[in-house]
Amino acid sequence: MTSLAEATGHALDLLLAGDAGLWQIIAISFKVSGSAILLATPPALLTAFVLAYLRFPGRRLLISLFSTLLSVPAVVVGLTLYLLLSNQGPLGDWRLLFTQSAMVMGQVVLAFPILVAMGHAALQSVDKRAWETARTLGASLLRAFFMVLREARFGLLAALLAAYGRIIAEVGASMMLGGNILDYTRNIPTAIALETSKGEFAQGIALGAILLLLAFTLNGILQHVQGKGVPST
Amino acid sequence: MSRGGHFHVAGLRKRFGRRLLLDDVELHLHETSCTLLTGENGAGKSTLLRILAGLEKPDGGSFRLGRRLYPSWRKARRSLQKAVMYLHQQPYLFDGSVEYNLRLALGGQREGQEALIRTALQWIDMESFRETPARTLSGGERQRLALARAWLASPEIMLLDEPTANLDTESRGRTLELLRGLRNQGIVLVIASHDPHHFEELAECRIDLHNGRLTHLAPRGAGTVQSAKVIPIRQGYA
Incomplete structure (x- = not known):
């Protein structure tokens, strides 16, 4: 096993030399997680808006359900989807297991x-008057929705970054659903797990540095953006 | 309501729990009128205004805007939101500059936007505030900006909830001057206030909300047009 200093030096070499294999792993990570965020954001924002602005039976239950789901381990999500997507599962015909789509x-x-x-x-x-003011100014439902989203933009950006940070670094679901196939479904966390298990720390450290x-x-x-926010009154 | 028409509400009811806030309320607004709505705290003035603006659902009531009759609030809602502007006691200003807030009232309108914004800023004496973040303005400036923004949205009826509350004498005077300008331009005004004496010169008639009922107090008379800062007539208003 190489020393930590040696492995770190080697990791730096790999990054600076533009090692194709390493950058392919990084590219897959960003592609998969970027697609996931793009797909999840619109329905999630709509759901958040409905929960914040509409009153309906079961609303509080839904809010606490989503809060609970925040702490669900990635590996449990991976296992559940694995069972659904496997050949014997109800979605087996989709043939998605061990693909980037399954990881997404x-x-x-x-x-x-x-x-x-x-x-x-x-x-x-966001002050409820924002929605009412938007509507009385003649904004359509869609425009009023975007006007309110803009008012909450700093908090929403924080949500976006937190979600992105969580999924790009998760290993459980990606490993189970992607299968860690080289140049196809191997992303940063699954590569780190694999290289570490082989005792090859250089690539793991290099990829870890990218995540950091x-x-x-x-x-x-x-x-930066939160510093720019003006207190709402 | 087409300009030159009337706005009529009948049988308006609203209950909060066991309390009947509005009990078979009837209201008739004439064109180019300014009506003062008075009542004690919690009498339901704001609720009445919010219902008229299409923001809050009543338990019953019919609406007539111009020649069109709507048997229910649900059916009238879109037309109400289009024709009626409601200004909160503390107007909400969006996070952005004064100009940004004014542009929001013009929506997708492209033509003549710049001229309209310049006119609005001149009208409220705030040309030099164009780039100023709206939320850093004083109470009086906020109220003036909200009035200019409301004017740009070209409502037919403007409902104002305590428009001079918490304003100093000078800011109150300037707000009243702007309200006269709006009335003189033909916008129907309904002003809810605790302090009727502030609006004595402006309002032609007064209605009082008490125990869920509206009492029409004797009109002041001629409804003399007071001196007011002239706003250029917008297209569609003439």
Whole structure:
């Protein structure tokens, strides 16, 4: 086993030399997680809006359900979808298991409750007069919806970044649904798990550094935009 | 309501739990009128205005806007939201500049937007505030901006909930001047207030909401047009 210093040096070499295999893994990670966020965000925002602005039976139950789902382990999501997508499962005919689509599905399921719960909190904090003012100014339902979303944009961006941070770093669902196939479904977390199990730390450290850099970047963006927010009155 | 028409509400009822807030309320608004709505705290003034603006559902009532009769609020809602503008006691300003807030009232309208915004800013004496974040304005400036934004949305009826509450004497005077301008332009005004004496010169008639019933108090008379800052007539208003 190489020393930590040696492995870190090697990791740096891999990153700087533009190692094709390494960057392919990074590209798959961003593609899968980016697709999942793009798919999950519109319905999640709509759900958050409905929960924040409409009153209907079962609303409180739904809010606590989404809050509970925030802490569901990724591996449980992976297992559930695995059972649904496997040959014997009800969705077996779709032939999605061990594909990027299955990984996207898993990450959508993981991101959705985060987006709904945090989005609901952000929209709830917007003054109800915003919606009424938008409507009395002649805005259509859709335009009024976007006007309210804009008022909650800092909180919504925080939800988006939190959800993205969670899914790009999760290993359980991706491993079970993607199968960790090289150049196809191997993403950053599953590659780190694999390389570590083989005792090959250099690539693991390099990929870990990318995840850390991403975490710093997302956090930096969040701090920046939240600093720009003017208190609502 | 077509301009030159009337706005009529009949049989309006609203109950909150066991309390009957509005009991068979009837209201008739004439064109180019300014009506003062008075009543104690919690009498239901704001609720009445919100129902008329299509923002809150009553338990019953029919509406007539111009020549069109709507047997229920649900059927009248869209027309109400189109024709009637409701201004909250503390107007909500969107997070953005003064100009951004004004542009929201113009919606998708492209033509002449710039000229309209300039006119609105001149009208409220806030040309130099164009880029100022709306939420940093003082109470009086906020009220003026809200009135300009409401004017840009071209409502036929404007319902104002305590428009001079918490304003100092100078800001109140400027707000009243703007309200006169709106009335002189032909916008029907209904002003809910605790302080009727502030609006004595502006309102032609007064209605009082008490125990869920509206009492029409004697009209002041001629409804003299007071001196007011002139707003250029917008297209469609003439």
